[in-house]
Amino acid sequence: MSTAGLRILLAASLLLGSTAFAQPQELRSATVQRGAQLGASHHEGVVEAVRQTLLTAQVAGAVQEITVQVGDSVRAGQVLLRLDARAAEQTASASAAQVRAAQAVEQEAERELARQRQLLEADYISQAAFDRAEARYKAARAEAAALRAAAEASRTQSDFYVLRAPYDGVVSAIPVSLGDMAMPGRPLLTLYDPTALRVSVQVPQAIAASAPAELSARLELAGLDTSVTPRRVQWLPSVDPTTHTVELRLELPAELRVLPGTFARARLNLTGESDRLYIPRTAVLRRAELTAVYVLDAQQRPRLRQVRLGPQQGDQVEVLSGLVAGERVALDPLAAGQLK
Template sequence: MNPKLLLLPLLGACLVAVSSPSPAAADAPAPLASVAVASGAASHSASYDGVVEAVRQTAIAAQVPGAVVAVLVRAGERVKAGQVLLRLDARAAEQQAAAAGAQAQAAQALQDAATKEFERQKQLFQKNYISEAALDRAESQYKTARAQAAAQLASAGAMRTESGFYTVKAPYDGVVSEVSVVLGDMALPGRPLVTVHDPAALRVVASVPQTATPTSDSKPLAEVPGLAPARIVPLRWQALPALDAATHTVQLRLDLPTGTAAAPGMFARVWLPGGAAGAARVVVPAKSVVRRAELTAVYVIGADGRPLLRQVRLGTPNGDAVEVLAGLAAGERVALDPQAAARVR
């Protein structure tokens, strides 16, 4: 047998032994720069989740049934008080109003004729040409015609008012939040057609435990993430007198200053003084925080050295550090470079 053929299997085994890394070396991730979660003294305030809402927000509904024949606004459009938002099919109502107006004119003509006849009867009675009974009949006909004319005029006015219900107008200056109908939809009394809110009057609403209800001399602050300043001093605040029996919380309302660039539905926080002094708090470097859409998280280094993305709830930033209200414990390690940690598999 050729000696070269005997050496080939041995040479292949040596190459495999040299080129194949050990399983431990293959599983070990590249070292990441990390820092231990620090623990420090807590601030003298506590935060509670809330939401931004409009002080004036109106869901405009139709007062009468009818098909939508014109939609004149879109969501996000600014409108003025009295501006027409949409129209309903009012042909039948307009015809009824015209008929009622014609009946009112006929009743007015009968009243005029009865008035003149009564005046003539009074002159004849003064000259003793007619009896008192004839004068009484003329007066009765006059009063009847006057009452009938008043009733017809009131009916015509009601018809004209009802025909105006087929035109939906803005109750005040504001922004269209939502248009709930399209052409051809059937509007029914009580069904919202357009939602309008006043962007100049906004507030933050939050529910806080009854044990944390602020006193009259407290100074709560509002925060809307992404807006400056970080802490907003409200124009005024109010704690509703009634509590939720299921959650034992009280609703706080903080009116935002005019011109705050917020929108109804945005996430917000309410900060109340009175946090426990000296209580431990958790802080991490601000550059270790990952923000992806609505997710706020950090990469926590596990026992095997691999980073694991974990959602956290952040508190107040302080320079290059930020407080973590929930999601981390003191002593855990977080990756300083989230991008490098995301590439580790």
């Protein structure tokens, strides 16, 4: 071969060599990330009142007066409903009369005891006579105390015929009408606190397990043009054995005014730092029983490595073993296989 031919062959070899080393550098790759973004999850829920009270009857009686209507705002201690309490009031009046009579007997016994003490000091009566007077006074005092307790119980019983608001709230339901017979345990009125509302959603157990400790969320409520950030997020520490879901409660801001039962949609941002490793699912090469990726070395040359993968989260897949954080993997395993 001539000298010119050798020069041409050498130039071609150098050109091919430079191209072979340049191609691996152009290979698209991605970094193995720790705690990669898991995306967002949407769940439907409903607005409910944190404080909602179902007022029921404690005694039997006809509904005599209803002082509020559904939708009214009431103050704590305000009278909401009255039952017919005439029999209870008469019983209370009779008990009060018995108390007054017992107090009169007690006062007379006390005065008699004072006279008997003076006679005893002057030696006009015996000690036994004074002891009998003292016993009559103590018996009268005990009877008066018992009647006072019975009268107090009667007054307390009469208070059961009047229903009052336990806190500031809004009347949401009145399932009775004037003249209805109220029995112990029968619902008479429903009241809720409009400043303490929350959204309750049922989240699948698998999603709840992958949620970060500091979960951020946004709420979309029917009738509102903008989304709302809950002021507090709480997972209930139990799983529904039927649906395999976990209840998530998201408290609404106190100034927000919505009605219990309103439809809501919660957007959960499942993003957070963790010890889990993630790679793009396009980097995974599957051949029969082999699951592997091409890892780029320091010279950007692809090296096939077997890995064990976990569940997929959107475009990312969890790596259980075979990789460490910071390594780079080829996004096109077929192209990497041709360049190794």
